[in-house]
Amino acid sequence: MSQSATTPANVDLEYTTSCALPTPWAQFTLHAFVEKSTGKEHLAMVLGDVGNGEPVLGRVHSECLTGDVLFSQRCDCGAQLEGALRKIADEGRGILLYLRQEGRGIGLVNKIRAYRLQEAGADTVQANVQLGFQPDQRNYSMVQPMLAQFGVKSLRLMTNNPRKIDAVGKLGVEVVERVPLLVNRNAFNQHYLDTKAAKLGHMMTPLTPAPVEDGAL
Ligand SMILES: Nc1nc2c(ncn2[C@@H]2O[C@H](COP(=O)(O)OP(=O)(O)OP(=O)(O)O)[C@@H](O)[C@H]2O)c(=O)[nH]1
Numbered sequence: 001m002s003q004s005a006t007t008p009a010n011v012d013l014e015y016t017t018s019c020a021l022p023t024p025w026a027q028f029t030l031h032a033f034v035e036k037s038t039g040k041e042h043l044a045m046v047l048g049d050v051g052n053g054e055p056v057l058g059r060v061h062s063e064c065l066t067g068d069v070l071f072s073q074r075c076d077c078g079a080q081l082e083g084a085l086r087k088i089a090d091e092g093r094g095i096l097l098y099l100r101q102e103g104r105g106i107g108l109v110n111k112i113r114a115y116r117l118q119e120a121g122a123d124t125v126q127a128n129v130q131l132g133f134q135p136d137q138r139n140y141s142m143v144q145p146m147l148a149q150f151g152v153k154s155l156r157l158m159t160n161n162p163r164k165i166d167a168v169g170k171l172g173v174e175v176v177e178r179v180p181l182l183v184n185r186n187a188f189n190q191h192y193l194d195t196k197a198a199k200l201g202h203m204m205t206p207l208t209p210a211p212v213e214d215g216a217l
């Protein structure tokens with residue numbers, strides 16, 4: 001496995017370099033890729049021997065500057081990012097792809113415009129449409145070549161998004177298991193999460209219902 005050559009499966013994506021990335025949960029290796037046609041810099045955080053042929057615990061995370069960096073409670077992204085890194089650290093092996101698809105592909109400023117429309121009553125899907133975008137403009141074409149760089153062919157994918165599972169599968173990456181990532185439902189994001197479930201198909205129900213405690217009803 002070469003980590004210095006241009007990734008052959010996608011001529012638009014170039015592998016560049018890597019460094020150690022200590023986090024509160026584990027020391028990952030951070031790898032940088034550049035999408036040549038757009039200049040977007042996509043990242044992979046890798047822990048352990050992910051190229052040994054066994055399915056890999058993985059997260060394909062879409063950039064959310066407001067949630068991942070600025071602690072926004074309007075969405076669940078920051079908590080999902082942390083939750084995924086914790087799970088990978090617990091297993092000692094896994095990969096997180098950090099894709100620069102801010103605002104489901106519409107960009108940061110347009111996402112802020114969409115939030116403003118949501119404050120005026122639109123839901124997350126209606127706001128995108130009012131701005132002239134699709135509800136979800138992401139493409140995942142970089143996922144397979146990024147995984148191929150590390151010899152990853154199959155994933156245990158941490159997601160609640162069935163369209164993401166479908167998109168990754170269509171790229172030729174086998175998703176052998178979906179690992180739910182249900183975190184940080186709160187008063188600010190519950191309408192957003194309910195809209196994702198109702199209109200975008202997100203699976204927001206835990207696979208195993210929590211036991212009802214005696215007297216809870
Ligand atoms: N346009 C728009 N983008 C949003 C909004 N809220 C979050 N995002 C973006 O949505 C992306 C995350 O998408 P989600 O639907 O939360 O999650 P997902 O990645 O599809 O699915 P999971 O794997 O289950 O997390 C990030 O790029 C966020 O910036 C919003 O109201 N409008």
Ligand SMILES: [Zn+2]
Binds near residue numbers: 066067068076078
């Ligand atoms: Zn978010």
